[in-house]
Amino acid sequence: MDILLLILELLGTLAFAASGALTGLRKNMDIFGVCILGLTTAVGGGVIRDLILGNTPPATFQNPVYATVAVITALVLFLSKLRHFLMHNVHLFDRVLFWMDTAGLGIFTVVGIRIAYAHVPNASLFLLIFVGVITGVGGGILRDILAGDTPYIFVKHVYASASLAGALVCGLLWHHVGEMPSMLLGAGLVILIRALSAHFHWNLPRAHD
Numbered sequence: 001m002d003i004l005l006l007i008l009e010l011l012g013t014l015a016f017a018a019s020g021a022l023t024g025l026r027k028n029m030d031i032f033g034v035c036i037l038g039l040t041t042a043v044g045g046g047v048i049r050d051l052i053l054g055n056t057p058p059a060t061f062q063n064p065v066y067a068t069v070a071v072i073t074a075l076v077l078f079l080s081k082l083r084h085f086l087m088h089n090v091h092l093f094d095r096v097l098f099w100m101d102t103a104g105l106g107i108f109t110v111v112g113i114r115i116a117y118a119h120v121p122n123a124s125l126f127l128l129i130f131v132g133v134i135t136g137v138g139g140g141i142l143r144d145i146l147a148g149d150t151p152y153i154f155v156k157h158v159y160a161s162a163s164l165a166g167a168l169v170c171g172l173l174w175h176h177v178g179e180m181p182s183m184l185l186g187a188g189l190v191i192l193i194r195a196l197s198a199h200f201h202w203n204l205p206r207a208h209d
Contacts, residue, residue, distance in 0.1 A: 004180060005114065008187075010069055012107030017042040017070035018100040020143045021077045025087060026097075027147050031078050037143055038074030039067060041104075045138030049112050049131055053119045098198060101140065101152070106190035109136035109163045110170045110183040117174070125171050132167030133160060136190070158197035158204065166190035 020041025024034035043060040050058035060066050077083065086093045112135025113128050120127065137153050137160050144151040153160040170186025177185070196202065 005111070008107050008183070009066070009111055012104050012111060013042045013066045013069045014073050015100045015107065016045075016104035016139050017073035018077060019097060019104055019140070020070075021074035022086070022093065022097045022100065023143055023147050023149075024074070025077065025083060026093070031075075034078050035071050035074040037146060038077075039070045040146060041139040041143040042070035042073075043067060043139065044142040045108055045112070045135040045140075048138040049115065049135040052131060052134065053116060055115075055119055059115075098194075102191055102194040105136045105140070105159070105163055105194065106166060106187035108139070109133065109166050109190055110186040111135060113167060113170050113174070113186070114179065114183060125168075128171040128174075129164065129167040132170065132186075133163045136160075136163040136167075158193055158202050161204065162190045162193035162197070165193055 017038040019038075021034050021038035023041075024037035027033075029037065043058075043066055046060055046066070047058040050056065050060075077086070086096065109132045113132040115135075116123050116128050116131040123131075140159075141151045141153065166186040166189045169189050170182045173182040173185060176182075
């Protein structure tokens, strides 16, 4: 179980680091900026989560593996040939960014719930969902603020609400189907909702609608 959890966390870290790094490339940042954006996106939500749960110093500062994976991912994407290949294919760039962001969102939403359970055994459903969502969307919010953009969760497709749905399913099923099945179902639902929202152009109502 611990190995599977580690694999999930590393996949989520890689996915979010790629999302941050790609945003940095789109903003024409230098290599330092791309690495910082990748790192912030990958570990930002987890840092916020740990501070809420009173787990200090946050896990990312206790175990450098996540930060290392994030920085290496950003550096790989900054490689000249790969960078130019992505930047000159707008459709591919957008799809890679979308799927990396979506995978990271799904994985980190349920990882946040798992860590909340570990630190607060009798956690309420409200706490679990809140921590799951903030773990999922926190890094992306920090990424967008650093990049000078309106946070993605407020303007693009169905995002935070997808995380909310996945967190709710994961939290409700936890004691009925077990830890890993509930995490996989919750993450899968987040990814499914994001994919459907992109395909059918779903958006939440806006003030001008």
